[in-house]
Amino acid sequence: MRIAMVSYEVYPFAKVGGLADVVGALPKYLEKQGMAVDIFMPYHKKVDENSSKFGYTIEKVSEGISIPHLLTEEKFDIYRTRLPGSKNVNVFLIANGYYFSADEVYQGPDLAEQAIFFSAAVLEAIKKLDFHYDIIHVNDWQTSLIPVYLKSIYKNDEKLSKIASVLTIHNLGYQGIFEPSYMKFAGLPDYLFSIDGIEFYGNINFLKGGILFADVINTVSPTYAREIQTKEYGEKLDGVLRVRSADLYGILNGIDYEEYNPETDKRIYVNYNLDTIEKKKENKKLLQRELGLPERDVPMIGMINRLVDQKGLDIMAEIMDYVSLFDIQFVLLGTGEEKYENMFKKLGERYPEKYSINLKFDVVLAQKIYASADMFLMPSRYEPCGLGQMYSLRYGTIPIVRYTGGLADTVKEYNPETKEGNGFGFENYDSAYLLKAVAKALYYYNEKEHWTALIKNAMTTDLSWDNSAKEYVKLYQRAKSKIQ
Numbered sequence: 072m073r074i075a076m077v078s079y080e081v082y083p084f085a086k087v088g089g090l091a092d093v094v095g096a097l098p099k100y101l102e103k104q105g106m107a108v109d110i111f112m113p114y115h116k117k118v119d120e121n122s123s124k125f126g127y128t129i130e131k132v133s134e135g136i137s138i139p140h141l142l143t144e145e146k147f148d149i150y151r152t153r154l155p156g157s158k159n160v161n162v163f164l165i166a167n168g169y170y171f172s173a174d175e176v177y178q179g180p181d182l183a184e185q186a187i188f189f190s191a192a193v194l195e196a197i198k199k200l201d202f203h204y205d206i207i208h209v210n211d212w213q214t215s216l217i218p219v220y221l222k223s224i225y226k227n228d229e230k231l232s233k234i235a236s237v238l239t240i241h242n243l244g245y246q247g248i249f250e251p252s253y254m255k256f257a258g259l260p261d262y263l264f265s266i267d268g269i270e271f272y273g274n275i276n277f278l279k280g281g282i283l284f285a286d287v288i289n290t291v292s293p294t295y296a297r298e299i300q301t302k303e304y305g306e307k308l309d310g311v312l313r314v315r316s317a318d319l320y321g322i323l324n325g326i327d328y329e330e331y332n333p334e335t336d337k338r339i340y341v342n343y344n345l346d347t348i349e350k351k352k353e354n355k356k357l358l359q360r361e362l363g364l365p366e367r368d369v370p371m372i373g374m375i376n377r378l379v380d381q382k383g384l385d386i387m388a389e390i391m392d393y394v395s396l397f398d399i400q401f402v403l404l405g406t407g408e409e410k411y412e413n414m415f416k417k418l419g420e421r422y423p424e425k426y427s428i429n430l431k432f433d434v435v436l437a438q439k440i441y442a443s444a445d446m447f448l449m450p451s452r453y454e455p456c457g458l459g460q461m462y463s464l465r466y467g468t469i470p471i472v473r474y475t476g477g478l479a480d481t482v483k484e485y486n487p488e489t490k491e492g493n494g495f496g497f498e499n500y501d502s503a504y505l506l507k508a509v510a511k512a513l514y515y516y517n518e519k520e521h522w523t524a525l526i527k528n529a530m531t532t533d534l535s536w537d538n539s540a541k542e543y544v545k546l547y548q549r550a551k552s553k554i555q
């Protein structure tokens with residue numbers, strides 16, 4: 072089978088969050104399952120910026136392609152590079168100077184037009200390329216119009232009508248809701264502006280289109296796949312998701328075991344494995360030095376996150392003064408909403424000996440934190456899968472999480488009697504329970520026998536892509552069977 076994987080972010084070319092990690096890793100593991108995979112992404116400015124750092128070269132394949140059904144004269148070019156670490160994964164970059172020239176991935180003149188242009192361009196590119204794809208695998212709202220196009224204006228196209236589509240929802244919180252006028256720009260037929268189409272409370276909703284028209288849908292953990300069909304987590308699309316529940320699956324993300332390996336990771340200070348776990352402390356000491364924290368053996372809590380409501384920062388705000396009563400250090404790396412950046416800045420000013428607040432995007436510092444911290448905090452309000460807790464587990468850093476979505480599927484509460492479990496957590500979205508979980512983790516940190524068991528359980532948790540890649544192959548087969 073040949074798969075066209077379509078995404079706005081792909082590591083290492085351009086990364087904002089977890090989506091990039093998934094699309095940068097999954098194709099390598101699909102190759103191991105015998106699949107042929109090509110990636111399609113926008114040619115963001117970041118792709119050039121990262122090229123020398125990651126050593127990839129880019130060549131032009133085709134130029135000046137227009138898209139007949141769009142209300143624009145803009146044309147696109149196709150460039151090609153290779154996914155580092157893969158055998159044969161082509162990465163096709165869709166280039167257009169007007170839509171994709173912003174410094175950041177999710178910036179530009181008009182996010183709706185940009186996503187429409189990209190989605191349509193991918194289909195026109197596929198028509199042009201020599202490859203025959205069995206599946207188009209789209210990710211999140213930016214690429215969700217692709218299944219809509221396939222089932223409407225391309226439904227009789229000789230090449231495209233034979234391709235099945237799969238939509239992966241990485242985050243239901245972002246849907247791409249815009250004014251109905253974009254229907255015209257996109258060249259979509261009027262009948263789609265209806266309750267059975269992409270109409271959504273008087274506007275249009277790109278993700279809804281993907282949910283209704285993709286042959287098969289999945290999200291990134293089994294628990295989240297269940298949760299999003301409820302009113303509480305459904306973000307007003309629970310009804311639509313329930314309509315498609317027979318075709319809705321949950322496949323847990325994996326992590327790239329080659330890229331994220333404490334034994335070989337060049338970004339951390341000192342490499343280690345389970346047998347040399349005492350070296351983890353050297354990492355902590357060197358991180359304390361780099362960040363200007365007192366070099367002491369105190370429990371260090373790490374947090375690496377986009378600073379947005381999803382991540383449970385409001386309940387954190389309620390307890391951090393209490394957490395600061397303990398002898399701890401707290402290292403934050405993140406960027407996001409101003410109210411949260413200010414909240415952390417204030418904590419840093421109030422407790423300079425305890426807090427290191429790093430309001431920036433820095434993948435090297437992120438690795439150093441995963442390797443150096445003793446605990447990793449992720450009290451998310453909702454979490455489709457979550458990668459931070461998985462990287463932490465792999466580096467022997469004990470997660471403290473809210474048991475929701477993928478966090479509930481990967482972190483198991485430590486049981487001191489059986490010595491099973493790899494972390495700590497709570498269920499009710501309430502700061503008192505969060506505080507209790509943090510206190511529990513801090514207590515066991517001082518119980519050497521238990522902490523050793525926790526680290527062992529964490530580092531031996533199976534988080535590899537191998538199993539999940541097999542699940543994706545099954546998903547592709549299901550999708551393919553729908554159009555034959």
Ligand SMILES: Nc1ncnc2c1ncn2[C@@H]1O[C@H](COP(=O)(O)OP(=O)(O)O[C@H]2O[C@H](CO)[C@@H](O)[C@H](O)[C@H]2O)[C@@H](O)[C@H]1O
Nearest residue numbers: 088089090241376405431432433434437455456457458459
């Ligand atoms: N300031 C910073 N500097 C450096 N690195 C930073 C950073 N801020 C965040 N990161 C990195 O970005 C990634 C975040 O991934 P997550 O999966 O935890 O959350 P995200 O909400 O972005 O992803 C969404 O998609 C993924 C993929 O499916 C789901 O796992 C998740 O639940 C869903 O919300 C991690 O690799 C983290 O290290």
